[in-house]
Amino acid sequence: MKDLSVLIVGGGSGLGALLGQMAVDAGASALGIIDLNAAAAEAALKPARDKGLPTASAAADIQNGAECHAAFKDIADKLGRVDTLINCAAIYPRRPILEITDAEWDASNGVNIKGTYHMMVAAIDHMRGQDPKDHVRGRIVNITSVDAFKAHPQNAHYAATKAAVVSLTRSFAHHVAADGILVNSVAPAGMATERARELGFLEELSKASPLNRGAQPPEIAEWVLMTGGPKNTYMTGENVIVSGGYIYA
Numbered sequence: 001m002k003d004l005s006v007l008i009v010g011g012g013s014g015l016g017a018l019l020g021q022m023a024v025d026a027g028a029s030a031l032g033i034i035d036l037n038a039a040a041a042e043a044a045l046k047p048a049r050d051k052g053l054p055t056a057s058a059a060a061d062i063q064n065g066a067e068c069h070a071a072f073k074d075i076a077d078k079l080g081r082v083d084t085l086i087n088c089a090a091i092y093p094r095r096p097i098l099e100i101t102d103a104e105w106d107a108s109n110g111v112n113i114k115g116t117y118h119m120m121v122a123a124i125d126h127m128r129g130q131d132p133k134d135h136v137r138g139r140i141v142n143i144t145s146v147d148a149f150k151a152h153p154q155n156a157h158y159a160a161t162k163a164a165v166v167s168l169t170r171s172f173a174h175h176v177a178a179d180g181i182l183v184n185s186v187a188p189a190g191m192a193t194e195r196a197r198e199l200g201f202l203e204e205l206s207k208a209s210p211l212n213r214g215a216q217p218p219e220i221a222e223w224v225l226m227t228g229g230p231k232n233t234y235m236t237g238e239n240v241i242v243s244g245g246y247i248y249a
Helices: 014-025 038-043 046-050 065-079 102-127 156-179 194-199 202-208 217-227
Strands: 005-009 030-035 055-059 084-087 138-143 181-188 239-242
Touching: 005 014, 005 065, 005 102, 014 030, 014 046, 014 084, 014 217, 030 038, 030 046, 030 065, 038 055, 055 065, 065 102, 084 102, 102 138, 102 156, 102 181, 138 156, 138 217, 156 181, 156 239, 181 217, 194 202, 217 239
Parallel strands: 005 030, 005 084, 030 055, 084 138, 138 181, 181 239
Antiparallel strands: none
């Protein structure tokens, strides 16, 4: 991420916060965080502050388009430039497929699809005006899921939203290719996070993987940063699956 200004949506905790830390360690020139939790967003900027880098945070409910655009503009104004946007914010509800409520559908669609959409639009509006670096004006990476490609009756609404984000990624990539903006997604399988441990998913994740374990978050984050980093100057519209073989099992 050398010399890139990075903005992470959903960067206040979990994979998003880890991506911020790893981006700074990999040479990012600035870090921005957007999160529903303002205090968490500020706390996640500590690695960048410790290195004396420019930082900015903003709180937003990304189900609201106006909040998305205002938060992005606030951070872009403070950092001066956003080279890489990582859309990491999502909710992961679990409900048997015949019991999903309207409220659960609306929340899943609002955060996972609509929020991702509005953040991409805000980023593109900004990136189009930037001078290119190695033919690239900006990079967008959306976190999807291997669930988009597998049957998941226990969380079908989540899986459906992630399939929608794969489709959005391709459509946006095609639309902005001529502008020198690269849009890709990364689809991980289940990660062995503290949250998964608390909810009792770890055994389920291990059994589902041919490697007999869930992914460690840094194993996923490396692919996200590569896709959104300076070594990617040509790949766009692609979905990188990092599933430990789960996709084929």
